[in-house]
Amino acid sequence: MQSFRTELENPIVERDIIELEQKIRLFREGKIPDEKFRSLRLARGVYGQRQPGVQMVRIKLPYGKMTLAQWKRISDISDEFSTGNLHLTTRQDIQVHFVSLDRTPELWSQLEQDDITIREACGNTVRNITASDAAGIDPDEPFDVTPYADAAFRYFLRNPICQDMGRKFKMSFSSSDKDTAFAYMHDVGVIPKIQLIDGKEVRGFKVMIAGGLGAQPQLAKVAFEFLPADQLIPYIESVLRVFDRHGERSSRHKARMKFLVQKIGMEAFEELVKEEFTAVKNKVVPIDADAWIATEPSETPGALPAYTIENPQQFEQWKKTNVFEQKQAGFFGAYVRVLLGNISSDISRLLIEKLQPVIADDVRVTVNQGLLLKFIRGEHLAYVYSQLEAVGLAAPGFNSVADITACPGTDTCNLGISSSTGIAVALEQVIQEEYPGLIYNTDIKIKISGCMNSCGQHGMANIGFHGSSMKSKGKVLPALQVLLGGGTMGNGAGRVADKVLKVPSKRGPDVLRSVLNDYATNLQEGELFNDYYDRRGERYFYDLLKPLADLTTLQDEDFIDWGQANDFATAIGVGECAGVVIDLIATLLYEAEEKLLLATESITAGAYADAIYHAYSCFVQSAKALLLDDGVSCNTQISIINDFEKHFEETRRFPVSNFKDMVLEINKQEPSAAFAEQYFQQAKEFYKASQQYRANKTAQTVNA
Template sequence: MQSFRTELENPLVEKDIIELEQKIRLFREGQIPDEKFRSLRLARGVYGQRQPGVQMVRIKLPYGKMTLQQWKRISDISDEYSTGNLHLTTRQDIQIHFVSLERTPELWAKLELDDITIREACGNTVRNITASDKAGIDPEEPFDITPYADATFRYFLRNPICQDMGRKFKMSFSSSDRDTAFSFMHDIGVIPKIRVVDGKEVRGFKVMLAGGLGAQPMLAKVAFEFLEADQLIPYIESVLRVFDRHGERASRHKARIKFLIQKIGFEEFERLVKEEYKAIKSKSVPVDAAAWPADALPAEDAVVPAYTIRDPKLYEAWKKTNTFEQKQKGYYGAYLRILLGNISSVTSRALVEQLRPVVADDVRVTVNQGLLLKYIKPEHLPYVFSVLEQHNLAAAGFDSIADITACPGTDTCNLAISSSTGIAVALEDVINNEFPDLIYNNDIKIKISGCMNSCGQHGLAHIGFHGSSMKAGGKVLPALQVLLGGGLVGDGVGRVADKVIKVPSRRGPDVLRSLLHDYETNGNSGELFNDYFDRQGERYFYDLLKPLTDLTSVKDDDFVDWGQAQTFATAIGVGECAGVVIDLIATLLYEAEEKQVWAAEALANGAWADGIYHTYSSFVQAAKALLLDENVNCNTQHGIINDFEKHFVDTGKLDIGGFKALVLQINQHEPTESFAKQYFAQAQTFYKAVQQYRQTKTEAPAAASV
């Protein structure tokens, strides 16, 4: 592949991109194992697709924000390197698909020209930090959480403590007690609070810890009812350090923080977090919210071209369901329903140019795969609608039951079992054609995932579906697991949906019809769907839907999934969200040496805390290499430290003193210059001892055979 050089102003970013290009070349030359390379590219937002030979690139948009220029840049990038489609995700990212691996460094460099990153968008890292899309304009917010979400994103980007954890880590910032960023389903989710102390208002957050969806959903626990704002980032840093050291690394399905707390208990986890406080980089991280840049508002004297509204009745419905008055009086926000989260680059560029005069330079991707436009004057709402109408984006019912969330499913994902997108379109057709008034129902949410991993967030839906399979007559047919009763309660409280029944995928529309007709008939006046579900009970809905599971009457069409032409067959690939366990001795030793190089660079720049953590990682990687060479399982970093003491120090194989005490100095000292340099020197000495042991061991069999 041909090398290139970037012209970026940020040397850290430029180094990142050049390193990716170099590692791709080494991988193609066979010098980096596939498993190691997969881990590396995932941390750079490059994700393998279901289709061999091409990549999905995930573009990281902190709290879902993009400027109009960034939106245009992403659109241009999709045309040049992808298919001209922008896929909006439930984590407020944008994904583009079918990208050549060799072109990803160049793609990344062009994105960074407008301050857009793909760094840590995938892999065992801190993923995109999500937030309520209304943040900053929410009439119910106690204060704007945007500066705090942004500071958190920047603090942990490229932070050594979270580059290669046992699994991914997700965070969210809600704008109010309505908790529209779903704090209860995140590793850390926060809700803004204000307390009055000595007559002064103090900003802080309710902190929720260790929630998650996936195959084994768990609701988050309350870590703090109120944590002062300057203590939030230090607390998160301590949590991440504990997760990195004690989190599972061998079993992918037990590697999230919720399982660590389930294993050791909440009290023990809190004790470990407090133990880290002495060693963290900053004991207080204040955020100067007052200095946060003001929104770039549209011009006061904006002039719009002549326009026509083709469907005045639809305009009134759209205005009622898709717009709201901001806390800034005289301005409105307007939501766009984006079917399946897919919007073309051509449409995107047209919207940027046509809407630029009348919207703020701040567009938000929403958690249900839509878009939010801000700071629209009421007199400009008709014009905005007319533009959307031109591009078939004027559908009413944003965030209603008709606005279905779905992951890409079998279209591109390795893990998907059955189609998400095809069934989502079929269900929206049922609502639009048979229950049109439900565009005004914002109570019920429908969410669909292609598998149990819940990228479509089916686990928190009132009516959820995830892809599955069934057997009939010796053949396999696509199926949907039906879940009911999930949803948002507020202020950190949520509900996980119950699995009710599995049906053939082709009967998904009949499931929805049965549920909605029964709700219409048997629901009490004004009764919310989840209250109705609780009153009737899970068994009631199992019995209601049981006739749809009858496989004695399956037809040929039942064996063909939605949107497909071929007979269904399960074809699950290797998942990449969690990265992999690396068990190659030479690779681990190479990594240990590489981390010492990074530590030396950090120390040279006076970044003592970063240097210390790179040094710690070097200790662990080198120890892991020798343990694996002795066929000792390595599940956690803490386990590696203990096992190395047991198998190499206590047995006298390596005369290095107490290894555990040596390594765990990391949380016994302030991150000072003197400790950083001392710790680094000790790591260098240890690494030389490891190399010498390996050399002696490999030479002994050779000598014996002479």
């Protein structure tokens, strides 16, 4: 592996990239264990694929925004390092696949030339912060949430409190009470509100916490009906500190924040959050939204090139379903349906070239894997449509029944059980050919995941599917779990879909036909789908679909998954949605030493809150190393602190006193220079004593 040189203006970013290159080299040389290296690369957006020897790189686009230059940069990157495909995700990221691990630092370096990062796009970190794609132009919004989402992204990127948590952490900013960013399914989800306080309009947010999908969905709880905007980031910081200290770390299936709140209760959780407030870096974080450089409308272009519209009827449908008038008079937003979220680099560059004169320099990736083009003048809509039509991206029905969301599933993901992309294409074909009028129906959402983990968000769909398997006559066949009745209700309320039954995957189109036909035949006037589902009940739909689950009538094709030629076989690998537990003693002590170095740098830079948290991490990592070396399992940071006191301090096996009180001073002191220096010195002494204890124990073992 050859090293490379970067020429970036940001020394922090440059250091990150050089560090990744160095760690890859050490990993190749066998000097970093696989578990540790996996955790490190995930936090830098590098994710293992189903196919051995190649990586998926996740590009982090806060609130889904990319300039045209960034879109072109990503397209060029995909050509050079990947396959020429850009995959748009439900978290408004872009993923490129089949990347060589050794080339990821160079890829990252090229992205950063247009201020694009992959840092903390994966792993046990704060993932990409999503937001309503129409934020800033939404006619229903009380104010633009974009500056607040951007501030949160920048505040928590590389923040010591959220670099190696027990599990990933997801946030969203909705633009209005319609909750189009799904506050109810996030660790922290917010909805903008304005309150009249002392005769003045004050901006703030309704705050939801501890939601999540996955195999065990849980709706978020209301933390605040109204929290002033300048208090939002300090509150989130306190929440993250509690999650980092008290969250599960042994069992990844119980490590999301929703399980912590479920375990200790909302009241106890809120008390812990309040206890952390003393130690947060800033008590208020005001956002000067008026100074925010908002998206500018496109300049009035000169004469546009000649163009033609091949399908005028579809153009009219497209205007009705994909176009909306912005809150800025005279301008329109236009949505682009992207099948399976996959758009090629060639088409991307062509659209950038053709559309640049008539759209804003601000394209948003949407949460249903499409694109939003902004600030289009009414007289330019036909031209925009013609360019989309020329590249096959002018399908009407954005965000309708016909616009199906699906994760990559078994195409590239280790956790995929059965194909999600193949069934998504088949279902879209059914709607296009048999139910063309449903392009106008935006009430029903169809979402598909390749497994139960809900990357395709099937758990919140009106009609959802996730990949599974079934057995018949000693053979395994691909299957779909059918879910019904989920969805967004608005203002932070949502519904989790019910699991109805499991069917062979090839019968998925018949499931859709049965449900849609039954709804069309029996609905009452004006009845929305979920109201109809509630009136009929889960058992009714189980009985309706039960014949499709009959395994006595299987055909040979039922044993072959969508898009495959051979019989189905489950091939689930090791999931990488988060880091794994590191249980190597030397590695833990090495990490503790790294935290001390970071603390030293932070003190020198005057970043006292960061220094304190690095020192805290040194305490925890050192104590965890000695506990694990003693055979004591460690599942939360607070249990590490308690167990160390019990096993080492109370038994007088280790030269320390009042260990717990000393460590937990972190949430009792303001982050001052004096406390930072004191706490750092205590952590340094504890680390040295831990190293000596470990060395003595090893020597005794060798001499025994």
